[in-house]
Amino acid sequence: MITEKGVWNRLRLRLLFTGPTLFTFITVMIIPFLYGIYLTFTNWDGISTTQTMVGFQNYGAVFRDADFWKSFGLTLKYVLFTVVFTNVLAFLLAYVLTKGIKGQSFFRAGFFLPNLVGGIVLGFIWQFIFNNVLVYIGQQAGIGIFSASWLADPDKAFWTLVIVTVWQYAGYMMVIYVAGLSGVPGDVLEAASIDGASGWLKMVKMTIPLMIPSFIVCIFLSLQRGFMVYDVNLSLTKGGPFKSTEFVSMHVYQKAFLSRDYGVGQAEALVLFLLVAAITLLQVYFSKKLEVEA
Amino acid sequence: MKLFKGSSLMVLLLAFVVVLSACGNSADSGKSSDSSNADVKITLLNSKGEIQTQLEDAAKAFHEDNPGITVEIQAVPTGGSPFERASALYASGNPPTMIMMDTGDVEKFKDRVLDLSEEKWNGDAVVNATDLTTFDGKNYAFPLAIEGYGFIYNKAVVDKAVGGSFDPSTINTTEALEGLFKQIEASGKKALVVSPMDWSLGAHYLPLAYAGQNKDMAEVNKFVDALRAGTASIADNKVFNGLMDTFDVMMKYNIDKASALSSTYERGPELLGKGEVGIWFMGNWSWPQISSFDTANGEYGFLPVPISNNAADYGNQEISSAVSKRLVLDKEKATPEQQAAAKKFLDWIVYQDKGQDFLVNKANIIPAFKNITIPAADPLGKSIQDYISRGKSEQSMSALPADHWSILGASMQKYLAQSGDRALLAKEIEEYWKTAK
Numbered sequence: 232m233i234t235e236k237g238v239w240n241r242l243r244l245r246l247l248f249t250g251p252t253l254f255t256f257i258t259v260m261i262i263p264f265l266y267g268i269y270l271t272f273t274n275w276d277g278i279s280t281t282q283t284m285v286g287f288q289n290y291g292a293v294f295r296d297a298d299f300w301k302s303f304g305l306t307l308k309y310v311l312f313t314v315v316f317t318n319v320l321a322f323l324l325a326y327v328l329t330k331g332i333k334g335q336s337f338f339r340a341g342f343f344l345p346n347l348v349g350g351i352v353l354g355f356i357w358q359f360i361f362n363n364v365l366v367y368i369g370q371q372a373g374i375g376i377f378s379a380s381w382l383a384d385p386d387k388a389f390w391t392l393v394i395v396t397v398w399q400y401a402g403y404m405m406v407i408y409v410a411g412l413s414g415v416p417g418d419v420l421e422a423a424s425i426d427g428a429s430g431w432l433k434m435v436k437m438t439i440p441l442m443i444p445s446f447i448v449c450i451f452l453s454l455q456r457g458f459m460v461y462d463v464n465l466s467l468t469k470g471g472p473f474k475s476t477e478f479v480s481m482h483v484y485q486k487a488f489l490s491r492d493y494g495v496g497q498a499e500a501l502v503l504f505l506l507v508a509a510i511t512l513l514q515v516y517f518s519k520k521l522e523v524e525a
Numbered sequence: 526m527k528l529f530k531g532s533s534l535m536v537l538l539l540a541f542v543v544v545l546s547a548c549g550n551s552a553d554s555g556k557s558s559d560s561s562n563a564d565v566k567i568t569l570l571n572s573k574g575e576i577q578t579q580l581e582d583a584a585k586a587f588h589e590d591n592p593g594i595t596v597e598i599q600a601v602p603t604g605g606s607p608f609e610r611a612s613a614l615y616a617s618g619n620p621p622t623m624i625m626m627d628t629g630d631v632e633k634f635k636d637r638v639l640d641l642s643e644e645k646w647n648g649d650a651v652v653n654a655t656d657l658t659t660f661d662g663k664n665y666a667f668p669l670a671i672e673g674y675g676f677i678y679n680k681a682v683v684d685k686a687v688g689g690s691f692d693p694s695t696i697n698t699t700e701a702l703e704g705l706f707k708q709i710e711a712s713g714k715k716a717l718v719v720s721p722m723d724w725s726l727g728a729h730y731l732p733l734a735y736a737g738q739n740k741d742m743a744e745v746n747k748f749v750d751a752l753r754a755g756t757a758s759i760a761d762n763k764v765f766n767g768l769m770d771t772f773d774v775m776m777k778y779n780i781d782k783a784s785a786l787s788s789t790y791e792r793g794p795e796l797l798g799k800g801e802v803g804i805w806f807m808g809n810w811s812w813p814q815i816s817s818f819d820t821a822n823g824e825y826g827f828l829p830v831p832i833s834n835n836a837a838d839y840g841n842q843e844i845s846s847a848v849s850k851r852l853v854l855d856k857e858k859a860t861p862e863q864q865a866a867a868k869k870f871l872d873w874i875v876y877q878d879k880g881q882d883f884l885v886n887k888a889n890i891i892p893a894f895k896n897i898t899i900p901a902a903d904p905l906g907k908s909i910q911d912y913i914s915r916g917k918s919e920q921s922m923s924a925l926p927a928d929h930w931s932i933l934g935a936s937m938q939k940y941l942a943q944s945g946d947r948a949l950l951a952k953e954i955e956e957y958w959k960t961a962k
Contacts, residue, residue, distance in 0.1 A: 276633060277612050277633075278608075278611075278612045278615060278633050278634060278637070279633060279636060280636040280637065281636075362787060362789075366787070379783065379784035379787060380784055380786075380787035382786075382787065383784050383785075383786035383787040383942070385944075471723070471786070471935070471938070472786045472938055472939075472942060473786075473935040473936070473938040473939040473942070473944070474932075474935040485928070485931065488606075488608075488609045488612070489606070489609075489927060489928045489931055490926075490927060490928040490962065491608075491633065491927050491928075491962065492962065
């Protein structure tokens, strides 16, 4: 609470606390963002010392770039599956690991562990597993589905990405759900039991509605991570085979730095930003309406 | 509280000063240490990962000859492109003194790098070595290495297959190549391994279809321009179809036929070196990896990639080669002392015994300079030098658009995995060129 008298005094005290953060935020977030918007109106190639203004030409190019929309569609599919699977698995894990079973802290730590491994390293590890370990096992044991590398087939490569992502994030979301589950008041559930509610009914009518805030956070996080995925995509499949698993972040990066089309790449990044912002804001807005009080 | 009120502005200012001065210091520190000392420190961004240690040794050797100059070798991360890394370093205001680039990248950097036309080594460079890096009569890059590619054969395997000493000049048509594949299979080995990397298929194999159009590079460029304009057809082009006929044969005898895309680069040198296959489509840069598996007493060589069944057609006896790596010198942040030191380093490579030794014997590079007479150190380099000296060399397409290898490499992978036919491949090539920069 700022109680100083006078505009200058109040401003001064505010700046004392928020100033450094504000300064950093403006210099490393706002200015580059605005500069990025400026670059979408130029034909810069990423390195030359001169750049020409080209108006809205780059935005036109974004809408004509069929590969961009194809990779965006693929990303949507990926987001759909990872969000659903990650959250279902995370919730189940959290539910089981709050029952008080033996060694539950150990299991919690174990499921959380994949989060501590960086995406690039994780991608390489799984690449080895899918390319070598599973193929070896598949060939020795005669399991048809594993006898050829999953990463060489467009559909299977997509599912490897989903599997690895779910494996990586489920533990993290589980931690949030564990906190949410422990926050559900015991007396409410007890009262429900006395009224004769079954376990399933308690879950659907009491626990889940009371945990809406956890769901909002977890779905928001997994949505945002799904849309922005790059590291696992790069190290696990490199967008291959033949660009069939190239997600939208990778496409934007390649447009800007590989095709040397910085202006179009930047415009695509901005379009992507707007789309993802809209989707996540809508998600938060509508799920907020589901919140209830105990 | 009163004390706090009075001093809050000062604390705030102090905080800013600390932040700002921290920024200022780090930006200046590099320069001030350079000008205050007599020692000059220069950096080289290396994009040929396989010679990283050799370059570090060369930097040490150069330092012994020139105690005032220290060369630090930086590496482009594996899989990264030199262009990406260099533009990121420029964007951060911290470019290396020397950057090793691919030929096609030099033009983009020409506003930021030194004009090297006045350097002595220009006069000693081999024919055409600086053509692609000369703009408005000024040469901006130092030609570091000639590289070539084609079918590498393991002599021990093919000798056994043909029952005698193998003569590479007998392979000059697609039929002859298939005949050799059959002989190798009959001798109990696998014929060849096709590495499915997009850069190998998109930057090396497919460009043979452009370069093979004509012996005259100007005609090749005209063909590429016609592709851009959409007036040339690839689908019924003779060279393209001949090249893809050869590719069909390669796919038929590929050891990894069952799952063509799951093979990796590392598998190629191992299979070839151990003699499990007779042939691998790759370039002379792979020698260090092959030699670590070598079972053929170091006897390897190149075969051309045939594009027809008429031995006299251009391309059937030629090996694709060109200057592939260039060094450019930064002019924006490098001080005059650093620029002079970097130029000295280039002269050292071309004219000093130790420099030449590094280039040819240590780094296994085929030099792009006439005055360097040391023969290539490895069998693959020797084989390419042999083709060049006999006039059997086809200029590689080293200035293709930057995303050519990635986009059309993917199209080639699709063909290799039999997810698309030749008509689709031709369509994708034509589509690509219409929008290529």
